[in-house]
Amino acid sequence: MADLSVTFAGIRSPNPFWLASGPPTNTAYQAHRAFEAGWGGIVWKTIGDPTPNVASRYSALRLGNKRMVGFNNIELISDRSPETNFRELKEIKHRWPDRALIASLMTDTREHWHDLIRRGEDAGVDGFELNFGCPHGMCERGMGSAVGQNPDVAEKITSWVMEVASKPVIVKLTPNITDITQAARAAKRGGANAISLINTIRSITQVNLDNFVPEPYVDGASTHGGYCGPAVKPIALNMVQNCAQDSEFGLPISGIGGISNWRDAAEFLALGATTIQVCTAVMHHGFRIVEDMIDGLSAYLDSKSMESPRELVGRAVPSLRKWEDLNLNFKRVARIDHDTCIGCNLCHIACEDGAHQCIDLLDPETTGIGYGPGRMLGKAAPVVREEDCVGCNLCSLVCPVDGCVSMVEIPSKEAPMSWSQYQSRLSKGDIAPIPAHP
Amino acid sequence: MEEIHAPLSDQAALAESQRCLYCYDAPCIHACPTGIDVPTFIKKIATGEVASAAKTILTANILGASCARVCPTEVLCEGACVLGHDHEPIPIGLLQRHATDFVTAHGISVLKRPTEKSGFRVAIIGGGPAGLGCAAELAQLGHHAVIFEKESNAGGLNTRGVAYYKMKPRVSLDEVRLVESLGVEIQTGVNVGEDLTGEELLSEYDAVFVAIGLGSESHLGIASEYGPGVRSALDFIRDIHEMPLEEVEIGKSVLVIGGGNTAIDAVSQAKRLGAPSATLAYRRKEVDMSAYTFEVALARAAECRMVFEAKPVEVVRDVEGNLAGVKFIHSSSGKEWIEPCDQLLLAIGQPKQDSLLKKLFPALEIDARGCVTTDPLTGRTSLPKIFSGGDCANGGKEVVNAVGEGKKAAMEIHRMLTGKPATPTKQSSRQGITRPPSGAGLWNPIRPPNH
Numbered sequence: 001m002a003d004l005s006v007t008f009a010g011i012r013s014p015n016p017f018w019l020a021s022g023p024p025t026n027t028a029y030q031a032h033r034a035f036e037a038g039w040g041g042i043v044w045k046t047i048g049d050p051t052p053n054v055a056s057r058y059s060a061l062r063l064g065n066k067r068m069v070g071f072n073n074i075e076l077i078s079d080r081s082p083e084t085n086f087r088e089l090k091e092i093k094h095r096w097p098d099r100a101l102i103a104s105l106m107t108d109t110r111e112h113w114h115d116l117i118r119r120g121e122d123a124g125v126d127g128f129e130l131n132f133g134c135p136h137g138m139c140e141r142g143m144g145s146a147v148g149q150n151p152d153v154a155e156k157i158t159s160w161v162m163e164v165a166s167k168p169v170i171v172k173l174t175p176n177i178t179d180i181t182q183a184a185r186a187a188k189r190g191g192a193n194a195i196s197l198i199n200t201i202r203s204i205t206q207v208n209l210d211n212f213v214p215e216p217y218v219d220g221a222s223t224h225g226g227y228c229g230p231a232v233k234p235i236a237l238n239m240v241q242n243c244a245q246d247s248e249f250g251l252p253i254s255g256i257g258g259i260s261n262w263r264d265a266a267e268f269l270a271l272g273a274t275t276i277q278v279c280t281a282v283m284h285h286g287f288r289i290v291e292d293m294i295d296g297l298s299a300y301l302d303s304k305s306m307e308s309p310r311e312l313v314g315r316a317v318p319s320l321r322k323w324e325d326l327n328l329n330f331k332r333v334a335r336i337d338h339d340t341c342i343g344c345n346l347c348h349i350a351c352e353d354g355a356h357q358c359i360d361l362l363d364p365e366t367t368g369i370g371y372g373p374g375r376m377l378g379k380a381a382p383v384v385r386e387e388d389c390v391g392c393n394l395c396s397l398v399c400p401v402d403g404c405v406s407m408v409e410i411p412s413k414e415a416p417m418s419w420s421q422y423q424s425r426l427s428k429g430d431i432a433p434i435p436a437h438p
Numbered sequence: 439m440e441e442i443h444a445p446l447s448d449q450a451a452l453a454e455s456q457r458c459l460y461c462y463d464a465p466c467i468h469a470c471p472t473g474i475d476v477p478t479f480i481k482k483i484a485t486g487e488v489a490s491a492a493k494t495i496l497t498a499n500i501l502g503a504s505c506a507r508v509c510p511t512e513v514l515c516e517g518a519c520v521l522g523h524d525h526e527p528i529p530i531g532l533l534q535r536h537a538t539d540f541v542t543a544h545g546i547s548v549l550k551r552p553t554e555k556s557g558f559r560v561a562i563i564g565g566g567p568a569g570l571g572c573a574a575e576l577a578q579l580g581h582h583a584v585i586f587e588k589e590s591n592a593g594g595l596n597t598r599g600v601a602y603y604k605m606k607p608r609v610s611l612d613e614v615r616l617v618e619s620l621g622v623e624i625q626t627g628v629n630v631g632e633d634l635t636g637e638e639l640l641s642e643y644d645a646v647f648v649a650i651g652l653g654s655e656s657h658l659g660i661a662s663e664y665g666p667g668v669r670s671a672l673d674f675i676r677d678i679h680e681m682p683l684e685e686v687e688i689g690k691s692v693l694v695i696g697g698g699n700t701a702i703d704a705v706s707q708a709k710r711l712g713a714p715s716a717t718l719a720y721r722r723k724e725v726d727m728s729a730y731t732f733e734v735a736l737a738r739a740a741e742c743r744m745v746f747e748a749k750p751v752e753v754v755r756d757v758e759g760n761l762a763g764v765k766f767i768h769s770s771s772g773k774e775w776i777e778p779c780d781q782l783l784l785a786i787g788q789p790k791q792d793s794l795l796k797k798l799f800p801a802l803e804i805d806a807r808g809c810v811t812t813d814p815l816t817g818r819t820s821l822p823k824i825f826s827g828g829d830c831a832n833g834g835k836e837v838v839n840a841v842g843e844g845k846k847a848a849m850e851i852h853r854m855l856t857g858k859p860a861t862p863t864k865q866s867s868r869q870g871i872t873r874p875p876s877g878a879g880l881w882n883p884i885r886p887p888n889h
Contacts, residue, residue: 064484065453065456065457342520342523343461343465343520344459344520345464346459346461348462348463349463373523373524374522375520376884377884378468378884379465380463400459
């Protein structure tokens with residue numbers, strides 16, 4: 001059985017599953033419950049000058065029967081005093097010595113940063129996370145994402161912290177920036193030991209169409225909130241991979257953004273994260289979700305004969321290339337399994353109206369296709385015209401039956417050729433231009 | 439007595455509607471004899487546009503509210519649902535009821551009366567589902583439709599022939615009002631053939647739609663059949679609709695003869711209304727019953743007893759002539775026995791209306807079954823100005839078939855009168871199979887497999 005323990009920038013953790021700084025990591029009571037449930041580490045809710053909050057604070061994107069597909073918040077950093085927070089951190093570390101306990105910090109002056117770091121070290125935390133990412137409220141006061149969006153300032157503050165920190169320091173990055181690697185490199189220049197990303201994305205989740213005030217509603221007004229939850233995973237994966245692939249960077253990464261189960265976690269690991277952090281999924285379902293994450297990752301690693309999550313970290317990073325380096329001669333077409341097709345025709349209409357018009361509805365009797373499990377007698381069946389299929393995947397994505405539409409590779413007579421190779425051959429006159437699609 | 443299926447709550451309707459895959463050229467549309475665009479109305483429920491969903495339903499089927507209750511959805515739309523073969527189909531009937539009940543309850547008019555009138559007048563004989571379907575469509579096409587109904591209320595079997603636990607008469611009467619709101623004139627208590635002749639209608643109206651349904655009584659033709667305690671099951675069901683429930687005469691031991699859905703309705707109703715014993719006797723085997731399997735299961739669940747291969751030979755009466763039972767002979771074993779009963783309900787089919795039809799229109803072609811010969815796509819009969827649909831033409835089908843036939847006839851009448859085709863409600867088209875291009879379920883309903 002795989003050993004899930006990891007060491008992240010020198011911080012030891014029994015598994016790669018940490019709770020991200022946020023509402024679930026606000027108190028010792030919650031931390032205790034989380035560790036009981038099995039979480040490997042906790043990043044405490046950001047400590048700084050305690051700040052009052054507003055009601056309401058959260059809003060969500062709902063998609064059909066799925067609630068909280070995306071989630072946003074306008075809650076600020078801890079509203080409890082640093083004294084209370086550090087006292088509780090100390091208690092928790094004493095109670096759970098084998099778990100990773102990280103203090104998230106946010107303040108302004110060099111003196112204040114030094115003070116928080118020293119108090120954290122006195123409390124016995126295993127490391128620090130610098131909150132350079134919060135995109136609402138705190139940024140208006142020159143902190144949070146206001147720091148993360150300015151690499152020079154981020155580097156400067158990181159270097160202040162490194163003057164006194166003896167424990168590992170993680171810089172948490174904001175995604176509200178054009179090139180995430182610039183922020184990652186600034187953290188490294190400032191002396192950080194690792195980064196974590198992504199923090200939340202500035203967002204408006206919904207507008208109330210009766211009173212024309214977006215949510216969350218605060219006395220007739222709203223403000224831009226930080227977006228997170230399952231919907232942000234693709235953005236987070238992209239940014240994690242960007243940092244993992246950046247040759248100038250090279251520090252450990254803690255992946256955050258829309259992780260709710262072991263599969264999400266495994267994808268972050270495969271794209272270069274060593275640990276992952278979860279918040280929204282716990283706000284939705286509680287600390288208990290970690291059991292599935294532990295069992296699922298463990299079984300997955302076993303199935304791949306990997307002994308440690310370390311073997312998974314970064315496995316998918318090299319397969320990400322520039323578009324110009326992809327093989328233009330690779331051919332794939334959709335194939336519909338009529339034995340499992342239920343006859344919803346979603347593939348047909350998606351291709352017909354949204355793609356390349358190569359799925360016909362044909363008579364199942366004269367074509368000899370016959371009837372699948374749910375299809376009605378006399379009702380047309382979808383059939384791919386393979387010679388016209390561009391292999392876009394759309395039909396296989398809309399099909400509600402797993403495995404019914406498969407994308408099949410068609411062996412190409414042509415040798416692999418990327419766009420950049422094509423351009424170079426074209427300029428040398430070695431090759432005729434590829435004709436435009438009719 | 440409550441309707442057997444509770445309505446969906448708003449929350450449940452939302453959850454179920456969001457489960458719909460929104461199929462393209464969906465099988466449920468093809469399975470609906472009125473071609474309701476089911477995915478479109480379900481999508482509207484999912485986005486909170488319930489009144490608009492009702493508009494989609496009622497545009498295709500003016501009796502959408504009653505069909506939502508009495509349609510055998512298991513063998514129609516829900517039977518065709520692509521989610522049904524390895525999972526639960528979408529509860530289309532309940533969602534349709536949710537939407538149509540919403541507009542009824544809130545008094546929302548979703549159908550518009552046309553502002554321009556054609557000046558053409560069409561007489562409709564019979565205010566049942568076929569007549570209402572035809573009248574509503576004609577009215578929306580700008581014609582003046584007049585329904586002649588012999589009973590005191592229109593709605594036909596929907597108003598007085600559907601088991602109470604399936605649908606209350608109120609639903610049907612609300613639909614009658616909906617049809618009237620489109621400008622249709624309904625003259626009740628008019629018995630065409632006695633109060634008015636067919637000739638008079640033909641001379642006063644530009645077209646006539648015959649939708650007189652079926653008769654109400656058939657007989658066993660066995661000894662002692664006529665006498666106290668014996669009546670038609672349809673009359674029994676009608677009493678339940680028209681009388682206070684406590685006044686409906688229910689025997690202590692009720693015997694129903696028949697194997698169709700009316701027999702099942704009657705035996706279930708009798709039991710549900712307090713008969714200590716209710717038995718259904720059918721002359722053939724259970725598999726031969728024309729009643730739907732789920733209806734039979736419902737009756738069993740209500741603790742109704744059933745005997746099969748029971749061929750009635752004689753109604754048994756005591757010396758005073760009171761009903762005592764029915765003597766049967768078992769068709770395979772030949773064994774004879776008496777089923778005791780103090781109330782006998784006959785559900786052995788409704789007689790055809792051939793004699794009334796001949797009286798009304800002597801030249802009208804009647805087929806071997808005793809039904810009006812019609813073209814199923816247009817409702818045309820052997821006579822140019824006369825159209826027909828519903829039970830008197832199809833021999834007895836579902837309410838939804840009757841509505842569809844009325845609607846198709848209305849479109850054909852419109853074409854005949856104006857020379858222009860009536861554009862059917864736009865429905866998904868189909869490719870690859872040669873069939874009419876639109877409203878596939880209306881023009882050519884497909885039955886789901888396994889039925």
